[in-house]
Amino acid sequence: MKEKHFFENHEGILKIGIPYTKKLFEKNSKFQNVKILKTKGYGNMLINDNVIMTCERDEFIYHEMMAHVPLFLHSDPQDVLIIGGGDGGTAREVLKHKKVKNCIMVEIDSTVVKACKKHLPQTASVFKHAKLDLRIEEGTRFLKDKQKAFDVILVDSSDPIGPSSLLFGKNFYKNIYKALKAEGIVIAQAGNFFYNLTHQKQSLKMCLDLGFKKIGIYSYNNLTYPPGCWNFLFASKKIHPLKDFKAQRVKQSKIKFQYYNSDIHISSFTKPEFVKKQLKLLGVL
């Protein structure tokens, strides 16, 4: 029998095909097509509008790197906001930090949450957590009237198309800035150096213009988002991602990691020469 494949296009220059054995879920929500496939090598995989969002085999990498880098940098991260992140993986990592008292997650699409609760329990079991406050709401609307409410904001969005497109603009980041406390940090999904360097430079410049004091880009390697090396945008009002990093906090937390560790924290801010040249004019870390 011929194998079924899910195909995804990348920049018109690369196509990837994921063999799968079964379609576990598919629904057109108000916002997007939501699909979960049982794949041959990556476990169950969430796909929104034909773009891979997450899968069981390597979701730990993205989620650990999004959550732990800012949460170990902040001296007392009590209030955390996640925008997007409907699979639950980012919230799961955030809530491993005992200092976190309140984690609000604002996801636009309840269909994603429902699908993940059923087919991605590895990430979605977090929705039972007492400290997690899930709101089904549009992220930019939620943010509008928030003032100095959060220590860390994690923008766990898909790419700047479809329902996530609002989460990449200047107005959104203006509201993020306003919603962060004096030591606040924001982290956002930022594509990768190879395909998105121009867009990354624009985002970093925008954060500087809005008043963020320390801005940067850090990297992680995963299996499912080609070309493998992906980036997060880092912007903070005060905290430097390397000079203010205290490795002993990582040790003292006793959190068990699969990807993150102190060395990875530091080296994730290193950049290849072709990236460094492009970013140094901005004073980017």
Next chain:
Amino acid sequence: MKEKHFFENHEGILKIGIPYTKKLFEKNSKFQNVKILKTKGYGNMLINDNVIMTCERDEFIYHEMMAHVPLFLHSDPQDVLIIGGGDGGTAREVLKHKKVKNCIMVEIDSTVVKACKKHLPQTASVFKHAKLDLRIEEGTRFLKDKQKAFDVILVDSSDPIGPSSLLFGKNFYKNIYKALKAEGIVIAQAGNFFYNLTHQKQSLKMCLDLGFKKIGIYSYNNLTYPPGCWNFLFASKKIHPLKDFKAQRVKQSKIKFQYYNSDIHISSFTKPEFVKKQLKLLGVL
């Protein structure tokens, strides 16, 4: 018109498709099928036995990381041996080091060299270099009678199938050890943490058993070998890849890099927690 794609399979769990506009070269040599495609997004691409070897867009990454890590570590790398590397990219980077007096390259397949000279001049123009001594010969045979002849040996092979399969065994590494001088370093293509960790552990153990004193694995990110993060094996008779690294050598060399720099050198030896746990029993860097 429907686009033509070259498809490559990875571990039966991922298929990648590269759109191309023209087949520039194809020949069945004595050893393998050699093909060069003009791709839509990666420039000209060399493909041996249906596996991508190199392409114009990102060849600099692999070649810089294979050559510069050992060549900056060795205090006086005069004699360098490359086994494989028929496209010329590794030799091009080696010969940027002024201390190198003699670079022998032993490639089994003259068809690869011929094809690259015509269609990958970006790497193959090095074949005109006065210090490069190209031998069309089988690598293991060339090595047999060499004693303390080389400062650095670079095993620039394809995967352990086809003509490269001999370049992964214990006998081969025994001869490498013998062929290296007292401060010698060997670097070899070593797959990636995600798919090949078990095999990597075996290779590292083998190098330890053969008497190499410092062994390690380092990483680089590229565009064309999924899953993006790939590794080199490092084994040396004396030199430690971090403690003996002198960043000022990099600066003093005045070599212009596109990927490598001092920070990348250091961070390339960092490992995610799931890899660290697996390797720490071996005392691997």
